[in-house]
Amino acid sequence: MTTGEIAPEPTGQQPSGGQSTVEEPHDYTAAGGHGAVPTTGVPSERDPQGAARRDWPLWEIFVRARRGLSHVHVGSLHAPDAEMALRNARDLYTRRQEGVSIWVLPAEQITASSPDEKDAFFDPAADKIYRHPTFYSVPDGVRHL
Amino acid sequence: MTPSLSDAASSDADLRPTRPSGTATGLATAEQSDIAGYALRLGDDALIYAQRMSGWIAAAPQLEEDVALGNIGLDLLGQARSLLGYAGTVEGAGRDEDDLAYLRDERDFVNAQIFELGNGDFGFTIARMLVTSSYQHELYAGLTESRDATIAAVAAKAVKEVAYHLDHATQWTLRLGDGTDESHRRMQRGLDALWPYVAELFESDDLIARLVAAGVAVDPESIATPAMAYVASVLARASVEVPQTHVRHTGGRRGVHTEQMGYLLAEMQYLHRSHPGATW
Secondary structure: OOOOOOOOOOOOOOOHHHOOOOOOOOOOOHHHHOOOOOOOOOOOOOOOOHHHHHHOOEEEEEEEOOOOOOEEEEEEEEOOOHHHHHHHHHHHHOOOOOOOEEEEEEHHHOOOOOHHHHHHHHHHHOOOHHHOOOOOOOOOOOOOO | OOOOHHHHOHHHHHHOOOOOHHHHOOOOHHHHHHHHHHHHHHHHHHHHHHHHHHOOOOOOOOHHHHHHHHHHHHHHHHHHHHHHHHHHHHHOOOOOHHHHHHOOOHHHOOOOHHHOOOOOOHHHHHHHHHHHHHHHHHHHHHHOOOOOHHHHHHHHHHHHHHHHHHHHHHHHHHHHHOOOHHHHHHHHHHHHHHHHHOHHHHOOOHHHHHHHHOOOOOOHHHHHHHHHHHHHHHHHHOOOOOOOOOOOOOOHHHOOOOHHHHHHHHHHHHHHHHOOOOOO
């Protein structure tokens, strides 16, 4: 799970330099492995494909706080598919009654403006103060403005 | 596990009983001890299962699943607080929820054995959640009609929580069963290991029979068919086979438990027993 800025997942395979080749056998069975639940046959060594389990895609989460408001981006999470992403979002982002509706969408489907283009995109608006409605005096009695 | 149940799930404080609601509905005194015993069974199921779910925190396959299983554990802990608090109130011996959770010994716990079994791998945990949530969903749906006002109120809240647990288990059963060869193998093996403990959930006894007659309890045998029909439908969709076994373990309601129960209680109770009355 990450929060904040949309960070596209690296798509290329990570070099496996950090993985040691042969691990000592570890017993990863929970709760001591006593009694009725068989533990024989459960792989007790580190899963050689353990890194693959981290490859769930990233989903961006949008939550609507209540009727009449827009869905607002609240963060992102990993999930194997959209249905599980919705459920993970429910657990991660609406624990304290923050929302009445959730959208999820694949982070890779978002096309974001590039920081390299920031000057061209946004600076031209900087000197156009006439676009701000600050040259008008608001008549008395006008509310909700 | 926390030193005091009341610190862990304080949002459920509104369900804490202040007096036996059985009195308000005119139930006889003889039923009071039955009701206390019944609330204790339901509360022990929830408490022991909550402790098991807390064991997954920081150990689940993904951070998101840590949170999901932790949330489910907190739901169960909230149910346990309400039910154990009520059991202590009806019992009238001055024991509160913490006394019941932390100061009883193994033979005094009356949870079904299926809840105390070690978490095993993720396949076993999901297999158990599918069965127990289906059972609890039928149970609490029925208990919303209980003549005991407190049990009905707890059930009305719990049935929504358990519906989500059931959905979570269903989603994962489908994905594990239809996933890779390894996930399918683990799902099937989890079910096979679980199955001898399933039948105990639907057993009845004299206490249950008296409370069913009084309109307080749900007859476990009456919910076996719908609860297991749902499980079977999910397993069919997940291409996992319903295990066939004649082995049935039982005895939890009489205080007979598996070897794993002692380890669970040692972990859950030692802090409270070492530092009586400790709070955050």
